[in-house]
Amino acid sequence: MQSKRDQVQAYFFVVGRLVSAVVHGRPDALAQPNKRLNTGTFLGVILGGVLMGVFGIIGLFVPGGNVTWRQPGAIVMNEDTGARYVFLDDQLRPVLNYSSARLAAGKSGGQVFKVSQKSLADTPVGQPIGIPGAPDALPAANALDNGPWTACAQEGGTGAQATGPTSTLLIGQSFDLTVVPSQALLVRAPDETTFLVWQGKRHLIPGRAEATALGYGGVDPVDVTAAWLNPIPQGRDFEVRRTPDTGAPGPDIDGEPSVVGQIYLVRNPAIGADQLYLVRSDGLTPLSPTVAALLLAAPFTKEAYPDSAVTPIEVGPGALSGVPSTNSGPDLVEGLPQMPPEIVTPTPDDSACVAFFPVGKGEMRVVTGFVPATVHKEAMPVAAHEEGVTTDRVLIPAGGGVLVREQQSPEAALNAVYLVTETGVKYPLANSDVVQALGYSAQSAVAMPGEMLALLPTGPVLSVEAALSAQQS
Numbered sequence: 001m002q003s004k005r006d007q008v009q010a011y012f013f014v015v016g017r018l019v020s021a022v023v024h025g026r027p028d029a030l031a032q033p034n035k036r037l038n039t040g041t042f043l044g045v046i047l048g049g050v051l052m053g054v055f056g057i058i059g060l061f062v063p064g065g066n067v068t069w070r071q072p073g074a075i076v077m078n079e080d081t082g083a084r085y086v087f088l089d090d091q092l093r094p095v096l097n098y099s100s101a102r103l104a105a106g107k108s109g110g111q112v113f114k115v116s117q118k119s120l121a122d123t124p125v126g127q128p129i130g131i132p133g134a135p136d137a138l139p140a141a142n143a144l145d146n147g148p149w150t151a152c153a154q155e156g157g158t159g160a161q162a163t164g165p166t167s168t169l170l171i172g173q174s175f176d177l178t179v180v181p182s183q184a185l186l187v188r189a190p191d192e193t194t195f196l197v198w199q200g201k202r203h204l205i206p207g208r209a210e211a212t213a214l215g216y217g218g219v220d221p222v223d224v225t226a227a228w229l230n231p232i233p234q235g236r237d238f239e240v241r242r243t244p245d246t247g248a249p250g251p252d253i254d255g256e257p258s259v260v261g262q263i264y265l266v267r268n269p270a271i272g273a274d275q276l277y278l279v280r281s282d283g284l285t286p287l288s289p290t291v292a293a294l295l296l297a298a299p300f301t302k303e304a305y306p307d308s309a310v311t312p313i314e315v316g317p318g319a320l321s322g323v324p325s326t327n328s329g330p331d332l333v334e335g336l337p338q339m340p341p342e343i344v345t346p347t348p349d350d351s352a353c354v355a356f357f358p359v360g361k362g363e364m365r366v367v368t369g370f371v372p373a374t375v376h377k378e379a380m381p382v383a384a385h386e387e388g389v390t391t392d393r394v395l396i397p398a399g400g401g402v403l404v405r406e407q408q409s410p411e412a413a414l415n416a417v418y419l420v421t422e423t424g425v426k427y428p429l430a431n432s433d434v435v436q437a438l439g440y441s442a443q444s445a446v447a448m449p450g451e452m453l454a455l456l457p458t459g460p461v462l463s464v465e466a467a468l469s470a471q472q473s
Helices: 004-024 035-061 098-105 208-213 289-297 298-304 433-436 465-468
Strands: 075-078 084-089 091-094 112-115 151-153 166-171 183-188 196-197 201-205 247-251 257-260 263-268 273-280 283-287 313-316 352-361 363-372 391-393 402-405 417-421 426-429 447-450
Touching: 075 098, 084 098, 098 433, 098 465, 183 263, 208 289, 247 273, 263 289, 273 289, 283 289, 283 417, 352 447, 433 465
Parallel strands: 075 112, 166 391, 263 313, 402 447
Antiparallel strands: 075 084, 084 091, 151 166, 151 352, 183 196, 196 201, 247 257, 263 273, 273 283, 352 363, 402 417, 417 426
Protein backbone atom coordinates (compact mmCIF):
# COMPACT_ATOMS: atom_id res chain seq x y z
CA MET A 1 0.00 0.00 0.00
CA GLN A 2 1.29 3.46 -0.94
CA SER A 3 2.33 5.80 1.83
CA LYS A 4 1.32 9.46 2.02
CA ARG A 5 4.82 10.40 0.94
CA ASP A 6 4.45 8.33 -2.21
CA GLN A 7 1.10 9.95 -2.92
CA VAL A 8 2.53 13.52 -2.55
CA GLN A 9 5.50 12.75 -4.79
CA ALA A 10 3.19 11.24 -7.38
CA TYR A 11 1.00 14.33 -7.25
CA PHE A 12 3.91 16.71 -7.81
CA PHE A 13 5.22 14.47 -10.58
CA VAL A 14 1.91 14.67 -12.43
CA VAL A 15 1.63 18.46 -11.87
CA GLY A 16 5.20 18.93 -13.14
CA ARG A 17 4.41 17.03 -16.34
CA LEU A 18 1.29 19.14 -16.88
CA VAL A 19 3.24 22.41 -16.40
CA SER A 20 6.02 21.19 -18.72
CA ALA A 21 3.46 20.30 -21.35
CA VAL A 22 1.97 23.80 -21.15
CA VAL A 23 5.28 25.71 -21.01
CA HIS A 24 7.57 23.59 -23.22
CA GLY A 25 5.08 21.73 -25.34
CA ARG A 26 6.20 18.30 -24.11
CA PRO A 27 5.61 16.68 -20.71
CA ASP A 28 9.03 15.07 -20.32
CA ALA A 29 11.24 18.23 -20.57
CA LEU A 30 14.51 17.93 -18.66
CA ALA A 31 14.44 21.47 -17.04
CA GLN A 32 11.83 22.39 -14.47
CA PRO A 33 9.61 25.18 -15.87
CA ASN A 34 9.57 27.29 -12.67
CA LYS A 35 13.19 26.82 -11.73
CA ARG A 36 14.26 30.35 -12.80
CA LEU A 37 11.38 31.96 -10.95
CA ASN A 38 12.14 30.12 -7.77
CA THR A 39 15.85 30.85 -8.02
CA GLY A 40 15.26 34.58 -8.72
CA THR A 41 12.84 34.91 -5.85
CA PHE A 42 15.25 33.27 -3.45
CA LEU A 43 18.20 35.43 -4.51
CA GLY A 44 16.08 38.62 -4.38
CA VAL A 45 15.00 37.92 -0.83
CA ILE A 46 18.61 37.30 0.22
CA LEU A 47 19.87 40.51 -1.51
CA GLY A 48 17.07 42.64 -0.02
CA GLY A 49 17.90 41.40 3.44
CA VAL A 50 21.58 42.24 2.98
CA LEU A 51 20.78 45.80 1.78
CA MET A 52 18.42 46.40 4.67
CA GLY A 53 21.12 45.32 7.05
CA VAL A 54 23.69 47.64 5.45
CA PHE A 55 21.41 50.68 5.63
CA GLY A 56 20.46 49.81 9.17
CA ILE A 57 24.12 49.81 10.19
CA ILE A 58 24.67 53.17 8.39
CA GLY A 59 21.67 54.63 10.23
CA LEU A 60 23.24 53.68 13.55
CA PHE A 61 26.38 55.71 12.82
CA VAL A 62 24.82 58.62 10.82
CA PRO A 63 21.50 59.44 12.48
CA GLY A 64 19.19 62.10 10.94
CA GLY A 65 19.54 61.15 7.30
CA ASN A 66 19.80 64.23 5.00
CA VAL A 67 23.00 66.27 5.47
CA THR A 68 23.25 67.96 2.06
CA TRP A 69 22.02 71.21 3.61
CA ARG A 70 25.10 71.55 5.82
CA GLN A 71 26.71 74.20 3.61
CA PRO A 72 27.88 77.68 4.72
CA GLY A 73 25.13 80.19 3.95
CA ALA A 74 22.44 77.59 3.30
CA ILE A 75 18.89 78.76 4.01
CA VAL A 76 17.19 75.91 5.84
CA MET A 77 13.43 75.51 6.12
CA ASN A 78 12.07 73.07 8.69
CA GLU A 79 9.38 71.32 6.67
CA ASP A 80 7.67 70.10 9.84
CA THR A 81 7.35 73.44 11.69
CA GLY A 82 8.02 76.12 9.06
CA ALA A 83 10.94 77.54 11.06
CA ARG A 84 13.66 79.20 8.97
CA TYR A 85 17.41 79.24 9.59
CA VAL A 86 20.70 80.25 8.03
CA PHE A 87 23.56 77.78 8.50
CA LEU A 88 26.54 79.85 9.64
CA ASP A 89 29.67 78.74 11.54
CA ASP A 90 28.27 75.23 12.01
CA GLN A 91 25.18 76.67 13.69
CA LEU A 92 21.56 77.04 12.68
CA ARG A 93 20.76 80.75 13.16
CA PRO A 94 17.02 81.48 13.26
CA VAL A 95 16.30 84.37 10.88
CA LEU A 96 13.46 86.90 11.04
CA ASN A 97 12.56 87.01 7.34
CA TYR A 98 13.61 85.80 3.92
CA SER A 99 15.33 89.01 2.80
CA SER A 100 17.52 88.93 5.94
CA ALA A 101 18.34 85.30 5.18
CA ARG A 102 19.45 86.19 1.64
CA LEU A 103 21.69 88.96 2.91
CA ALA A 104 23.16 86.91 5.77
CA ALA A 105 23.86 83.95 3.49
CA GLY A 106 26.57 85.81 1.61
CA LYS A 107 27.66 85.46 -2.00
CA SER A 108 28.36 81.73 -1.72
CA GLY A 109 25.06 80.84 -0.04
CA GLY A 110 21.40 81.52 -0.49
CA GLN A 111 20.29 78.07 -1.64
CA VAL A 112 17.07 77.00 0.08
CA PHE A 113 16.76 73.50 1.58
CA LYS A 114 13.58 71.98 2.97
CA VAL A 115 14.64 69.61 5.72
CA SER A 116 12.77 67.44 8.22
CA GLN A 117 12.95 68.01 11.95
CA LYS A 118 14.82 64.72 12.36
CA SER A 119 17.56 65.80 9.94
CA LEU A 120 18.14 68.95 12.01
CA ALA A 121 18.52 67.03 15.26
CA ASP A 122 21.76 67.50 17.21
CA THR A 123 22.72 70.63 15.16
CA PRO A 124 23.49 73.60 17.46
CA VAL A 125 21.02 76.50 17.23
CA GLY A 126 22.45 79.99 17.68
CA GLN A 127 20.92 83.37 18.49
CA PRO A 128 18.31 84.76 16.06
CA ILE A 129 19.49 87.26 13.46
CA GLY A 130 17.84 89.55 10.92
CA ILE A 131 16.34 92.96 10.17
CA PRO A 132 13.03 93.62 11.94
CA GLY A 133 10.41 94.74 9.43
CA ALA A 134 12.36 93.62 6.35
CA PRO A 135 10.30 91.98 3.59
CA ASP A 136 9.54 88.29 3.75
CA ALA A 137 8.63 88.10 0.05
CA LEU A 138 11.03 89.32 -2.62
CA PRO A 139 10.01 89.80 -6.26
CA ALA A 140 11.94 87.72 -8.76
CA ALA A 141 14.35 89.64 -10.95
CA ASN A 142 12.24 88.91 -14.03
CA ALA A 143 9.09 90.11 -12.21
CA LEU A 144 10.36 93.64 -11.56
CA ASP A 145 8.12 96.23 -13.18
CA ASN A 146 9.31 99.29 -15.11
CA GLY A 147 5.91 100.57 -16.22
CA PRO A 148 3.75 103.47 -15.05
CA TRP A 149 2.63 104.34 -11.54
CA THR A 150 -1.02 105.38 -11.59
CA ALA A 151 -2.50 107.52 -8.81
CA CYS A 152 -6.31 107.53 -8.58
CA ALA A 153 -8.52 109.84 -6.51
CA GLN A 154 -11.67 108.77 -4.70
CA GLU A 155 -13.99 111.44 -3.38
CA GLY A 156 -15.38 111.11 0.12
CA GLY A 157 -19.07 111.28 -0.76
CA THR A 158 -21.72 113.64 0.60
CA GLY A 159 -24.06 113.86 3.55
CA ALA A 160 -23.59 112.92 7.18
CA GLN A 161 -21.41 109.90 6.33
CA ALA A 162 -19.07 111.90 4.08
CA THR A 163 -15.33 111.49 4.55
CA GLY A 164 -12.39 113.23 2.98
CA PRO A 165 -10.98 112.19 -0.40
CA THR A 166 -8.50 109.32 -0.58
CA SER A 167 -5.93 108.18 -3.12
CA THR A 168 -4.86 104.79 -4.43
CA LEU A 169 -1.54 104.01 -6.10
CA LEU A 170 -1.50 101.27 -8.76
CA ILE A 171 1.84 99.70 -9.71
CA GLY A 172 2.41 96.98 -12.27
CA GLN A 173 -0.79 97.72 -14.17
CA SER A 174 -1.56 99.74 -17.30
CA PHE A 175 -4.77 101.53 -18.18
CA ASP A 176 -6.04 103.31 -21.27
CA LEU A 177 -6.22 106.93 -20.08
CA THR A 178 -8.00 108.94 -22.75
CA VAL A 179 -8.05 112.62 -21.71
CA VAL A 180 -6.95 114.45 -24.89
CA PRO A 181 -4.73 117.58 -24.98
CA SER A 182 -7.75 119.88 -25.42
CA GLN A 183 -9.27 118.54 -22.19
CA ALA A 184 -8.29 118.93 -18.55
CA LEU A 185 -9.25 117.98 -14.99
CA LEU A 186 -10.35 120.60 -12.50
CA VAL A 187 -9.37 119.47 -8.99
CA ARG A 188 -9.55 120.90 -5.49
CA ALA A 189 -6.83 120.32 -2.89
CA PRO A 190 -7.50 119.84 0.85
CA ASP A 191 -6.66 123.52 1.48
CA GLU A 192 -9.47 124.54 -0.97
CA THR A 193 -7.06 125.72 -3.67
CA THR A 194 -8.10 124.84 -7.21
CA PHE A 195 -5.83 123.45 -9.92
CA LEU A 196 -6.23 122.71 -13.60
CA VAL A 197 -4.43 119.46 -14.50
CA TRP A 198 -3.57 119.91 -18.16
CA GLN A 199 -1.00 118.16 -20.37
CA GLY A 200 0.90 116.65 -17.47
CA LYS A 201 1.11 119.72 -15.24
CA ARG A 202 -0.95 121.33 -12.49
CA HIS A 203 -1.79 125.01 -12.88
CA LEU A 204 -3.04 127.00 -9.91
CA ILE A 205 -6.26 128.96 -10.40
CA PRO A 206 -5.86 131.62 -7.69
CA GLY A 207 -9.48 132.51 -7.07
CA ARG A 208 -13.11 132.56 -8.07
CA ALA A 209 -12.62 135.48 -10.48
CA GLU A 210 -9.98 133.63 -12.50
CA ALA A 211 -12.10 130.46 -12.60
CA THR A 212 -15.08 132.44 -13.87
CA ALA A 213 -12.95 134.24 -16.47
CA LEU A 214 -11.83 130.87 -17.83
CA GLY A 215 -15.41 129.62 -18.01
CA TYR A 216 -15.13 127.30 -15.01
CA GLY A 217 -17.32 129.23 -12.58
CA GLY A 218 -20.06 126.60 -12.65
CA VAL A 219 -17.80 123.54 -12.61
CA ASP A 220 -17.53 121.55 -9.38
CA PRO A 221 -13.88 120.48 -8.97
CA VAL A 222 -12.90 116.91 -8.10
CA ASP A 223 -11.68 116.70 -4.50
CA VAL A 224 -8.22 115.12 -4.28
CA THR A 225 -5.59 114.52 -1.62
CA ALA A 226 -2.29 116.36 -1.42
CA ALA A 227 -0.52 113.05 -2.05
CA TRP A 228 -2.42 112.69 -5.36
CA LEU A 229 -1.59 116.25 -6.40
CA ASN A 230 2.02 116.73 -5.24
CA PRO A 231 3.81 114.44 -7.74
CA ILE A 232 2.28 116.28 -10.71
CA PRO A 233 4.84 118.85 -11.95
CA GLN A 234 3.95 122.46 -11.16
CA GLY A 235 2.93 124.51 -14.19
CA ARG A 236 2.41 128.23 -14.59
CA ASP A 237 -0.33 129.79 -12.48
CA PHE A 238 -3.41 131.28 -14.14
CA GLU A 239 -2.42 134.67 -12.86
CA VAL A 240 -1.61 137.95 -14.61
CA ARG A 241 0.18 141.00 -13.27
CA ARG A 242 -0.57 144.66 -13.70
CA THR A 243 0.89 146.06 -16.91
CA PRO A 244 3.43 148.82 -16.11
CA ASP A 245 2.00 152.33 -16.66
CA THR A 246 -1.57 151.02 -16.92
CA GLY A 247 -3.87 153.98 -17.62
CA ALA A 248 -1.15 156.06 -19.31
CA PRO A 249 -1.46 157.13 -22.97
CA GLY A 250 -0.41 154.49 -25.50
CA PRO A 251 0.34 154.61 -29.23
CA ASP A 252 -2.31 155.75 -31.71
CA ILE A 253 -4.24 152.83 -33.20
CA ASP A 254 -6.45 153.28 -36.25
CA GLY A 255 -6.06 157.05 -35.84
CA GLU A 256 -7.32 157.01 -32.25
CA PRO A 257 -5.32 157.31 -29.02
CA SER A 258 -5.03 154.13 -26.98
CA VAL A 259 -4.43 153.54 -23.29
CA VAL A 260 -1.79 151.27 -21.79
CA GLY A 261 -3.52 148.15 -20.50
CA GLN A 262 -6.30 148.08 -23.11
CA ILE A 263 -6.90 144.96 -25.20
CA TYR A 264 -7.52 145.11 -28.94
CA LEU A 265 -9.19 142.45 -31.05
CA VAL A 266 -8.03 142.43 -34.67
CA ARG A 267 -10.48 140.61 -36.94
CA ASN A 268 -9.29 139.37 -40.31
CA PRO A 269 -12.32 138.13 -42.32
CA ALA A 270 -10.13 137.24 -45.28
CA ILE A 271 -8.58 134.31 -43.47
CA GLY A 272 -11.22 133.92 -40.76
CA ALA A 273 -8.77 134.58 -37.93
CA ASP A 274 -8.78 136.85 -34.90
CA GLN A 275 -5.81 138.05 -32.84
CA LEU A 276 -5.76 139.77 -29.47
CA TYR A 277 -3.19 142.37 -28.42
CA LEU A 278 -2.26 144.13 -25.18
CA VAL A 279 -1.30 147.79 -25.33
CA ARG A 280 2.00 148.54 -23.63
CA SER A 281 3.75 151.86 -23.38
CA ASP A 282 6.13 150.94 -26.22
CA GLY A 283 3.77 149.05 -28.53
CA LEU A 284 1.54 145.98 -28.83
CA THR A 285 2.19 142.44 -27.61
CA PRO A 286 0.09 139.46 -28.79
CA LEU A 287 -2.16 137.62 -26.34
CA SER A 288 -3.85 134.25 -26.28
CA PRO A 289 -7.61 134.08 -25.59
CA THR A 290 -6.80 132.53 -22.20
CA VAL A 291 -4.53 135.36 -21.04
CA ALA A 292 -6.85 137.99 -22.53
CA ALA A 293 -9.73 136.56 -20.48
CA LEU A 294 -7.63 136.76 -17.31
CA LEU A 295 -6.57 140.36 -18.03
CA LEU A 296 -10.12 141.47 -18.75
CA ALA A 297 -11.22 140.01 -15.40
CA ALA A 298 -8.35 141.58 -13.43
CA PRO A 299 -9.38 144.62 -11.30
CA PHE A 300 -6.40 146.72 -12.42
CA THR A 301 -7.49 146.57 -16.09
CA LYS A 302 -10.38 148.91 -15.23
CA GLU A 303 -7.78 151.70 -15.05
CA ALA A 304 -7.28 151.38 -18.82
CA TYR A 305 -11.04 151.81 -19.45
CA PRO A 306 -11.95 154.87 -17.37
CA ASP A 307 -15.09 155.75 -19.32
CA SER A 308 -16.15 152.44 -20.93
CA ALA A 309 -16.79 148.78 -20.31
CA VAL A 310 -13.79 146.49 -19.98
CA THR A 311 -14.02 144.65 -23.30
CA PRO A 312 -11.70 144.12 -26.27
CA ILE A 313 -11.70 147.00 -28.77
CA GLU A 314 -12.38 145.59 -32.24
CA VAL A 315 -10.39 146.90 -35.22
CA GLY A 316 -9.47 145.67 -38.69
CA PRO A 317 -6.07 144.37 -39.83
CA GLY A 318 -5.07 147.72 -41.30
CA ALA A 319 -5.48 149.46 -37.95
CA LEU A 320 -2.12 148.18 -36.76
CA SER A 321 -0.19 149.77 -39.60
CA GLY A 322 2.67 151.74 -38.11
CA VAL A 323 2.05 150.48 -34.56
CA PRO A 324 5.24 148.87 -33.18
CA SER A 325 5.27 145.38 -31.68
CA THR A 326 7.05 144.86 -28.38
CA ASN A 327 8.40 142.02 -26.29
CA SER A 328 9.79 144.26 -23.57
CA GLY A 329 7.64 142.88 -20.78
CA PRO A 330 7.27 139.37 -19.39
CA ASP A 331 5.98 136.62 -21.66
CA LEU A 332 2.25 136.44 -21.00
CA VAL A 333 1.47 133.37 -23.10
CA GLU A 334 4.19 130.75 -22.52
CA GLY A 335 3.17 127.79 -20.35
CA LEU A 336 -0.59 128.38 -20.47
CA PRO A 337 -3.14 126.86 -22.87
CA GLN A 338 -4.02 128.91 -25.93
CA MET A 339 -7.71 128.38 -25.20
CA PRO A 340 -9.21 127.34 -21.85
CA PRO A 341 -9.39 123.52 -22.06
CA GLU A 342 -12.67 121.64 -21.86
CA ILE A 343 -13.22 120.24 -18.37
CA VAL A 344 -13.94 116.50 -18.12
CA THR A 345 -15.26 114.96 -14.91
CA PRO A 346 -15.46 111.33 -13.77
CA THR A 347 -18.75 109.48 -13.58
CA PRO A 348 -19.81 107.92 -10.25
CA ASP A 349 -18.34 104.64 -11.47
CA ASP A 350 -14.95 106.11 -12.39
CA SER A 351 -11.97 107.65 -10.63
CA ALA A 352 -9.81 110.52 -11.84
CA CYS A 353 -6.30 109.17 -12.32
CA VAL A 354 -2.84 110.39 -13.23
CA ALA A 355 -0.35 107.94 -14.74
CA PHE A 356 3.39 108.61 -14.42
CA PHE A 357 5.47 106.92 -17.12
CA PRO A 358 9.25 106.82 -16.46
CA VAL A 359 11.14 108.05 -19.52
CA GLY A 360 14.66 108.00 -18.07
CA LYS A 361 16.92 110.11 -15.86
CA GLY A 362 14.16 110.95 -13.40
CA GLU A 363 11.80 112.44 -15.98
CA MET A 364 8.17 111.37 -16.13
CA ARG A 365 5.53 111.56 -18.83
CA VAL A 366 2.24 112.40 -17.12
CA VAL A 367 -1.12 111.32 -18.56
CA THR A 368 -4.58 111.87 -17.07
CA GLY A 369 -7.77 109.88 -17.46
CA PHE A 370 -10.29 107.66 -15.70
CA VAL A 371 -10.31 104.06 -14.48
CA PRO A 372 -13.08 102.01 -12.82
CA ALA A 373 -13.61 102.97 -9.19
CA THR A 374 -13.42 99.31 -8.18
CA VAL A 375 -9.62 99.59 -8.01
CA HIS A 376 -9.97 101.22 -4.60
CA LYS A 377 -11.67 98.13 -3.17
CA GLU A 378 -9.01 95.82 -4.58
CA ALA A 379 -6.15 97.83 -3.05
CA MET A 380 -4.93 97.53 0.53
CA PRO A 381 -4.13 100.33 3.01
CA VAL A 382 -0.48 101.33 3.16
CA ALA A 383 1.50 100.08 6.13
CA ALA A 384 2.28 103.50 7.64
CA HIS A 385 0.11 106.29 6.25
CA GLU A 386 1.37 109.87 6.52
CA GLU A 387 -1.35 112.42 5.86
CA GLY A 388 -0.69 114.53 2.78
CA VAL A 389 2.46 112.61 1.85
CA THR A 390 1.81 108.91 1.28
CA THR A 391 -1.02 107.41 -0.70
CA ASP A 392 -3.90 105.91 1.28
CA ARG A 393 -4.02 102.57 -0.52
CA VAL A 394 -1.75 100.65 -2.86
CA LEU A 395 -2.23 97.77 -5.29
CA ILE A 396 0.73 95.72 -6.56
CA PRO A 397 0.27 92.26 -8.10
CA ALA A 398 1.33 89.35 -5.88
CA GLY A 399 4.99 88.58 -6.41
CA GLY A 400 5.55 91.92 -8.14
CA GLY A 401 7.73 94.86 -7.25
CA VAL A 402 9.97 97.63 -8.54
CA LEU A 403 13.67 98.38 -8.21
CA VAL A 404 13.82 102.17 -8.29
CA ARG A 405 16.56 104.78 -7.99
CA GLU A 406 15.84 108.32 -6.86
CA GLN A 407 16.85 110.99 -9.37
CA GLN A 408 15.25 114.40 -9.14
CA SER A 409 16.12 115.59 -12.65
CA PRO A 410 18.29 114.60 -15.63
CA GLU A 411 21.07 116.84 -14.32
CA ALA A 412 20.85 115.62 -10.72
CA ALA A 413 23.05 112.93 -9.24
CA LEU A 414 21.76 109.41 -8.74
CA ASN A 415 20.70 108.80 -5.16
CA ALA A 416 19.54 105.83 -3.10
CA VAL A 417 18.17 102.63 -4.61
CA TYR A 418 14.91 101.28 -3.19
CA LEU A 419 13.14 97.96 -3.49
CA VAL A 420 9.34 98.22 -3.63
CA THR A 421 7.63 94.94 -2.73
CA GLU A 422 4.08 93.62 -3.09
CA THR A 423 3.16 95.11 0.30
CA GLY A 424 3.59 98.67 -1.00
CA VAL A 425 6.62 99.54 1.14
CA LYS A 426 9.90 100.85 -0.26
CA TYR A 427 13.10 99.56 1.35
CA PRO A 428 16.39 101.49 0.96
CA LEU A 429 19.24 99.24 -0.19
CA ALA A 430 22.50 100.12 1.55
CA ASN A 431 24.84 99.58 -1.42
CA SER A 432 25.35 97.73 -4.69
CA ASP A 433 26.42 94.57 -2.82
CA VAL A 434 22.94 94.39 -1.29
CA VAL A 435 21.36 94.78 -4.73
CA GLN A 436 23.39 91.82 -6.01
CA ALA A 437 22.83 89.72 -2.88
CA LEU A 438 19.08 89.97 -3.43
CA GLY A 439 19.49 88.79 -7.01
CA TYR A 440 19.08 92.11 -8.85
CA SER A 441 21.14 94.36 -11.09
CA ALA A 442 21.57 98.04 -10.27
CA GLN A 443 21.36 98.82 -13.99
CA SER A 444 17.74 97.64 -14.03
CA ALA A 445 16.65 100.26 -11.48
CA VAL A 446 14.04 102.75 -12.75
CA ALA A 447 14.91 106.41 -12.13
CA MET A 448 12.11 108.39 -10.45
CA PRO A 449 11.83 111.77 -8.69
CA GLY A 450 11.49 111.93 -4.92
CA GLU A 451 7.87 113.11 -5.10
CA MET A 452 6.89 109.75 -6.57
CA LEU A 453 8.81 107.74 -3.99
CA ALA A 454 7.23 109.77 -1.19
CA LEU A 455 3.88 108.18 -2.03
CA LEU A 456 5.05 104.94 -0.39
CA PRO A 457 6.06 104.45 3.25
CA THR A 458 9.71 103.68 3.90
CA GLY A 459 10.84 100.45 5.55
CA PRO A 460 14.15 99.67 7.27
CA VAL A 461 17.45 99.92 5.41
CA LEU A 462 18.50 96.55 4.02
CA SER A 463 22.20 95.84 4.62
CA VAL A 464 24.39 92.80 5.22
CA GLU A 465 25.53 94.15 8.59
CA ALA A 466 21.95 94.60 9.80
CA ALA A 467 20.97 91.15 8.53
CA LEU A 468 23.75 89.55 10.61
CA SER A 469 22.91 91.49 13.76
CA ALA A 470 21.66 89.39 16.67
CA GLN A 471 18.07 89.78 17.83
CA GLN A 472 16.25 88.87 20.99
CA SER A 473 14.66 85.44 21.07
